[in-house]
Amino acid sequence: MQNKKILIVEDESRMRRLISDYLKKEGYSTLEADNGKKAIDVFEDTNIDLIILDIMLPEYDGWTVCRKIREISSVPIILLTARSEESDELFGFELGADEYITKPFSPKILVARVKTLLKRVYSSSKNILSFNGLLIDDSAHKVFVNDVEIVLTPKEYELLSFLAENPEIALSRETISTKVWGYDYFGDLRTVDTHIKRLRIKLGTQSHFIQTVRGVGYRFEVQK
């Protein structure tokens, strides 16, 4: 649960700093954006685990950002607002926000909600992704195929994790490249293929987890 990446979208730098400090103290890493446009850019280029989103923002308000992000992702979103009107809150939920916190709020409450939300969304309280014949222990950074550990290089591990965290979704080479290599990587997309090849070799009899989606990319497939 540690080391999750949290994007803080807030135009007031003092508030941003405050939230960021509290979260870092809890072991999360944070990214910041001071307007809605930047928020969406950062989100598309990075593998964000949770978003804290202020409503009052320059360049797309929070509602808009929330809606746009919900079109492409189900990442958990916490809305922050100065107003505490019920209709606002209802509107936020309609747009797909997961939590709604009214300013002024206690940082402790915020941290608690972040924790709960991450826990609910990302784990059954463990950092282990377990499939039939394949186990990824993120805490230990170890992977087991048929209960035998296989040793992966960092990139191989990141790639496998990313795939396994998005099961049953056809992922394009571009998406994979952006999320695993980073938004600033402009290398050959076929590099993804090369790493897929290496992963498949190491997965051996369980390579069926990685399916090719012709014309698109790859898909992590759970059922045999």
Place this chain on the structure above:
Amino acid sequence: MQNKKILIVEDESRMRRLISDYLKKEGYSTLEADNGKKAIDVFEDTNIDLIILDIMLPEYDGWTVCRKIREISSVPIILLTARSEESDELFGFELGADEYITKPFSPKILVARVKTLLKRVYSSSKNILSFNGLLIDDSAHKVFVNDVEIVLTPKEYELLSFLAENPEIALSRETISTKVWGYDYFGDLRTVDTHIKRLRIKLGTQSHFIQTVRGVGYRFEVQK
């Protein structure tokens, strides 16, 4: 998302009735318990999808019920409390509650939270086109005929998606060609026919979805 079973644990019958009415109006079914012991009994005997749990209860308070249920299940829990102390809220989250609502609350807010929580927990918010005997899962880029996956080539998939997204409409070869192959494609219109043929073969017993409209093109027909 409808027809989910919600357990309301609350000792005041008026409040129980109020919540129950609101939820039923939204299409949920409700069960009620007026103390903690009964709540746990009911939960163990029934397939509950969400619990609304008051803190002040005879026979095990809400904290205890929450803890006991968390030992055996990860069902979503919303805590209700008259107090609004921060420490209480934090304690609730520690115990594994998913939401925390302070009385007095607006029933609308409650319903909104129930909805969001259910959606988050039970739906994968996927892009799925579903017909009787045919299912197109766009996220996974998979197609099922009578619950058996069929593997389509990229063009076949695009063509089927386009047809299925425009049901009951006679689509000319030109329209199909423009939308599926792109406006700058100037190949033989009969190519569409060839792909329709291939699709029909793969659809097997469900090929009736694709009807020929003589002199025009094809139509995706939903009813058998």
Place this chain on the structure above:
DNA sequence: TATGTTAGACACAAAACTGTCACACTGAGC
């Protein structure tokens, strides 16, 4: 510095897909 490992690129091989065409078939109109 020597050695071993990892990452990225690339070319070629292998596999899969696509468009075209010719011919068969169908059905509507006469």
Place this chain on the structure above:
DNA sequence: GCTCAGTGTGACAGTTTTGTGTCTAACATA
């Protein structure tokens, strides 16, 4: 029935996409 325009279909070759072996550079390690 016959005609004919429109549609169905099988075959095939060219094209596209993916798989894979290998090379080089970067990097870490001792």
